[in-house]
Amino acid sequence: MQTEWRDSIALPRLLRESRIVPRSFYAQGTAAAARSLLGKFLVHGRAAGRIVETEAYLGRGDPAAHAYRGSTERTRVIFGPPGHAYVYFIYGMYECLNLVTEPDGVAGCVLIRAVEPVAGIELMRARRPGARSVEELASGPGKLTCAFDITRRHYGADVTRGELTVRALRHEAPFKILETPRIGIAVAADLPLRFVIAGSRFASR
C-alpha cells in the first residue's frame, strides 16, 4: 500500500517509479476510465495523492451530466479532446475536478471524488486548516481541489503534460473495486457509476 511511503521521500520516489498516463488511456470510454483511474496518482506541484474514488458522467444521454444539455461556455471542454481538466465552481464555494474521457467531439468525463494524500501533506493541512486528520484532507471533490489548490484556472489544462498531471505506478498493487450509485444527484440515481477502492479510509463515505 502507498501509505507506507507517505510524504518527505514520497514525491521523488513517486516520480521515479511512475509515468504520466498517456492520452490514449482517457479515450477508453468514460465508465472504464473511471474504474481505471482508481490507484493512479494526481500530482500538482509538491502535492500528490492516490485516487481512491471516481464517478463517470457520460455526456449526451446522461441526464445527470453537465454535458447533457449540450456544449456551453462552461461545458465546452467536455466535448473536446481527452486528457484535459474540466473544473467547475459549485455551491458558491467549491471547485470540482473532472478529466475528459471521450474522443474529440464526444462528451464524457470522470469526476475525481477523493484522493489519499501521499506527498505535500503539510501543504494540504495549511490549505485545509479545518481538517482533523489526513483522512479528511481530500475525502471529497471540493476538499481535494482545496488541498491541491486546483481551481478554474486549470480549466482545459492538459493533464498529460504540465503542472497538473496523472501518473501510474509501473507496478500497481491489486485492489478490489466497489461500484455504487453516484452521490448528490437526483436523476439517473440508479446507475452504478461511482467507483471506490474497497476499504479505503480516504473515500468520501
Add this chain to the structure above:
DNA sequence: GGTAGGATGGGCT
C-alpha cells in the same frame, strides 16, 4: 455515532 440546515454565487430556464 448520527443528521438537518445554512452558506454562497454562477449557470441556465
Add this chain to the structure above:
DNA sequence: GCCCATCCTACCC
C-alpha cells in the same frame, strides 16, 4: 428565480 456532481457546524443521540 431556481437549482445545484458540497462542506461545515450545531445539535442530538
